[in-house]
Every structure is written in C-alpha cells, then in structure tokens.
Amino acid sequence: MKLEKLNWDKKNNLLTFLLKDSEEGFVNAIRRLILEEVPVLAVEDVEIKENSSALYDEMIALRLGLSPIKTDLKSYTLKEKCKCEGEGCASCELILVLKGGKKGYVYATDADSKDSKCKFVHKMPIVKLISKQKVEMQLTAILGKGKEHAKWSPGWVWFHGWPEFKVTGKSDVKGCAEECKVLESRGGTLKIKDITKWNGACEQICEEHGIEVVNNDKNMVFNLESWGQLSCKEILDTSVDILLEKLDEFEGLL
Ligand SMILES: [Zn+2]
Numbered sequence: 001m002k003l004e005k006l007n008w009d010k011k012n013n014l015l016t017f018l019l020k021d022s023e024e025g026f027v028n029a030i031r032r033l034i035l036e037e038v039p040v041l042a043v044e045d046v047e048i049k050e051n052s053s054a055l056y057d058e059m060i061a062l063r064l065g066l067s068p069i070k071t072d073l074k075s076y077t078l079k080e081k082c083k084c085e086g087e088g089c090a091s092c093e094l095i096l097v098l099k100g101g102k103k104g105y106v107y108a109t110d111a112d113s114k115d116s117k118c119k120f121v122h123k124m125p126i127v128k129l130i131s132k133q134k135v136e137m138q139l140t141a142i143l144g145k146g147k148e149h150a151k152w153s154p155g156w157v158w159f160h161g162w163p164e165f166k167v168t169g170k171s172d173v174k175g176c177a178e179e180c181k182v183l184e185s186r187g188g189t190l191k192i193k194d195i196t197k198w199n200g201a202c203e204q205i206c207e208e209h210g211i212e213v214v215n216n217d218k219n220m221v222f223n224l225e226s227w228g229q230l231s232c233k234e235i236l237d238t239s240v241d242i243l244l245e246k247l248d249e250f251e252g253l254l
Contacts, residue, residue, distance in 0.1 A: 006221070007196050013155070013226035015236075016196045018162065020219050027220045031157045033239040036147035039078060040154045040229035041069040041094055041118060045140040052134050053127045060127055060135070065151045067108040068121045069094070069141050071229040073238065075115070078143050094118050094141040098126070101134045111139065121228035154235045155226040161215030163198060165190045165206065176209035195221055 002020040009015075019027060046061040053060070075091070077083075082092035095114045100106030106127050108120035118141075127135060146153035167173060167189050177185035182197045183206075184190070190211065192198060198221070203213045224232050 008232070010231075013228060013232060014196075015224045015226075015232035017222050018195075018219060019222055022218065022220055024161075024217050024220065027159050027222060029243065030222075030236075030239055031159060033242050034155065034157050034224070034235055035153055037145055037242050038154045038230070038235055038238045039071075039073070039143040039145050040152055041071045041076065041141045041143055042149075042151040043067070043069070043096075043139045044142045044144070047138045047140075049136040049138070050134050051137070052132075053129055054133075055127050060137070063124070063126050064098070064108065064139055067124050067126075068228045070118050070121050071143070071154075072115070072117045073230070073234065075117070076143050078145075088140075092142060096120075096139040096141065097137070098139060099136045100127070100129055103129055103131045105129075106135060153227070154230050155224060155232075157222070157224050159220050159222045160198075161217040162195075162219040162221055163192065163203070164214050164216050166212040166214060168210065170210045172209040173211065176206055176211055179209075180205040196223070 001022040004018040004020065005015075006018055007014065007016040043061070043064045046057070046064060048057045048060075051057055051060065076094070077091050079086050079088070079092045082089065084092060096111040096119075098106065098108075098111040100110060105125045106129060108122065108124045108126055111120055113119045129135070144152035173185045173188060173190055177183045177190060180202050182192060182194055182199075182202050184193050190206070206213050224235060226232050226235055230238070
C-alpha cells in the first residue's frame with residue numbers, strides 16, 4: 001500500500017490521508033483501535049471540598065470528566081497494569097486542583113496540575129459563579145480506554161473510498177460543479193478540489209445531475225480528528241503498537 005498525506009492541520013489536530021491499494025478491513029481495524037483502545041487521561045474521581053455554586057456536584061464532575069487532558073503516554077500506565085497494583089501512585093494517577101472564588105466563569109484551564117506536561121487542553125467553562133460563591137475540588141485523572149467510556153477516546157475517525165464519477169451523455173457536469181463547491185468540472189468530467197470537505201450532500205448533488213458516484217474501496221480516505229490529548233501522529237503510532245501487541249499475543253496462543 002501507499003500513503004499520501006492530503007491535509008495535516010496541526011493547529012486544529014486534523015489529519016487526512018489517502019491509503020492506496022489497501023482495504024476496508026485493515027483501515028477499519030485501525031479506526032476501531034483508535035476509538036476503543038488508544039488510552040488517554042481523563043478525570044475519574046472528584047473530591048469536592050467546597051461547592052456553593054448553582055450546579056450540583058455531579059454536574060461539575062461530569063463536565064470535568066469530559067474535558068480533554070494533554071496526555072503523556074510515556075509517563076503514565078493503565079491502573080490495572082501499574083506496579084502499585086491499583087492502589088494509585090504517580091505512575092497511574094494525575095492529581096489536579098481546581099479552585100474558584102471570583103464572580104464569573106471557572107474554566108478547566110484554571111486547574112493546577114501536579115504534572116506541568118499534563119493539563120486541561122481547552123478553556124472549557126465548568127461553572128459560572130456569582131459573588132460570594134466558591135468552588136474547590138481535587139481531581140484525579142487516570143488513563144483509560146474509549147471502550148470503557150467515551151471520555152477516554154482520543155478523537156474521532158471516519159473513512160470512505162475515494163469517490164469516482166460515472167459520467168454519461170445525460171449528465172450535467174457543469175451544473176453539478178456549480179452547485180457543489182467541493183467539485184470542479186474539467187475536461188468533461190468532475191475533479192475533487194478538496195477531499196476533506198467531501199460528504200453525503202456532494203454525492204446527492206451528483207446524483208441529482210445524473211452522475212453516478214462509485215467509492216473505490218481500494219483507495220481509502222482516512223480522516224482523524226484529535227480531541228487534543230494526543231497529537232494525530234501519537235494516536236496513529238499508538239494504535240499500530242496496540243495492533244502489533246495483539247498480533248503477538250495471538251501468535252503466542254497458536
Ligand atoms: Zn500506580
């Protein structure tokens with residue numbers, strides 16, 4: 001197979017590449033490993049010391065759990081695989097402290113982390129305080145997997161075959177390209193200007209103009225959007241390591 005990078009937006013953590021001469025089963029295995037097995041840090045326990053805000057403790061804990069935390073996979077281990085045997089130590093737990101006592105929003109990024117490499121990624125509002133209200137809590141984040149809870153998913157992945165167009169005498173190629181901004185008409189057929197923007201609506205416009213779209217399932221367009229805990233490269237590298245680990249385990253069982 002061959003890999004062609006189509007778009008790598010590092011600022012927004014988006015990666016799109018074309019995998020030529022591959023197949024759906026392989027690409028889907030990588031997709032499933034990313035969504036379900038690549039571990040990231042997320043808040044699992046919240047110890048509320050003070051909460052006089054309008055939100056219940058549970059609502060604040062839920063919001064914190066879903067806020068992505070920058071994850072350093074070299075420094076942290078899954079709790080069940082840790083030397084402490086699940087007791088909790090610096091290798092399997094990250095402690096953060098969140099305090100707020102001023103009027104206005106308390107953001108996830110206001111939390112102090114014991115590990116300067118691993119902090120909340122986005123300035124997400126957790127709770128809004130009015131005067132004299134206060135919150136103080138200690139958060140414990142652990143590594144986990146997306147198959148246990150979506151808060152431990154590193155991002156979102158989707159893929160599709162490269163679209164090819166079947167143009168006949170009845171097709172209105174120019175009209176189609178005028179309506180769909182992702183396409184352009186060139187030499188009597190359609191060309192894709194930006195594959196990252198290709199979606200179901202484009203396909204529908206093609207059909208309405210008498211053009212059949214066939215997805216080439218040997219050339220897969222793979223899209224990965226990271227929620228920010230890991231870079232796209234780290235997510236892919238880790239998914240491949242997990243796949244190799246699983247194959248080794250399988251081989252050992254034979
Ligand atoms: Zn431990």
